Amino acid sequence: MAAVVVCALTVTALAWLMDETYGNRSDAADTDGFFDRIGSVVTIERQSEGSARAGEDVGNGVVSAMEAAPEAEQVRTADQIEAATKMANAFLNLDHDEIEANIEAVKALATGPFLKQYTAAAADLAKLVRRAEATQTGEVEWAGLVAGDEDSATVVIATNGTVANKETDFEPVARTYRLQLEVALVDGQWLTRDLQYVR
Known part of the structure; x- marks a missing residue:
């Protein structure tokens, strides 16, 4: 029973965190439900070469271009x-x-x-x-x-x-x-x- 309660609290906390992190962004998907937001996060598609994101602010970090190997x-x-x-x-x-x-x-x-x-x-x-x-x-x-x-x-x-x-x-x-x-x-x-x- 304790494990069920812990799991429920974890899911609730993750839902709140996802909503806080992605729900208020101007570029977030316009969806109604929590599961739709999760889908938009885990199905991020690779950007085309013409839209490199080096230097872009992505929340808690910045995308950095890597040096090519020798x-x-x-x-x-x-x-x-x-x-x-x-x-x-x-x-x-x-x-x-x-x-x-x-x-x-x-x-x-x-x-x-x-x-x-x-x-x-x-x-x-x-x-x-x-x-x-x-x-x-x-x-x-x-x-x-x-x-x-x-x-x-x-x-x-x-x-x-x-x-x-x-x-x-x-x-x-x-x-x-x-x-x-x-x-x-x-x-x-x-x-x-x-x-x-x-x-």
């Missing part, structure tokens, strides 16, 4: 994301008629622990794909750098694709995956040293 860092980040994207494409695109080539493509982009694990599992993977007469496709929808430095990076990737095999009567079935990859700089090339499925 060019070398931008190039390195792009290389890290590109390497992770190539690995995701190689890892997810499999064809039972070309499975050996598919496996070699992955191994060429791998290093360290991931290369060892994948190599150890490659023979079983090939057997499984051939037995099921499987074909899997995957395409990277987006990729983002989680963290990176001069010799390593973590990249998260979201993919869409299909899988078709005996169990699906060779009809493509949609598959979506999110992957987290760690890439490392080895002899001037960014290679994947870890790959995990993430939720």
Whole structure:
């Protein structure tokens, strides 16, 4: 019972705070209800480039333009994301008629622990794909750098694709995956040293 009272008081306090903060602004949405105001706050859309808000007073803070990263860092980040994207494409695109080539493509982009694990599992993977007469496709929808430095990076990737095999009567079935990859700089090339499925 005490928890219900606390929750009710919290909701009331938040409602009052939202009304005080946004209800009297001249640019606030012209709405009648509290939930409409919440909607207008949580669905703020990105402004077009022509309406940059740098320096604008936004209540308790000021929007500040960020300095662009140094060019070398931008190039390195792009290389890290590109390497992770190539690995995701190689890892997810499999064809039972070309499975050996598919496996070699992955191994060429791998290093360290991931290369060892994948190599150890490659023979079983090939057997499984051939037995099921499987074909899997995957395409990277987006990729983002989680963290990176001069010799390593973590990249998260979201993919869409299909899988078709005996169990699906060779009809493509949609598959979506999110992957987290760690890439490392080895002899001037960014290679994947870890790959995990993430939720």
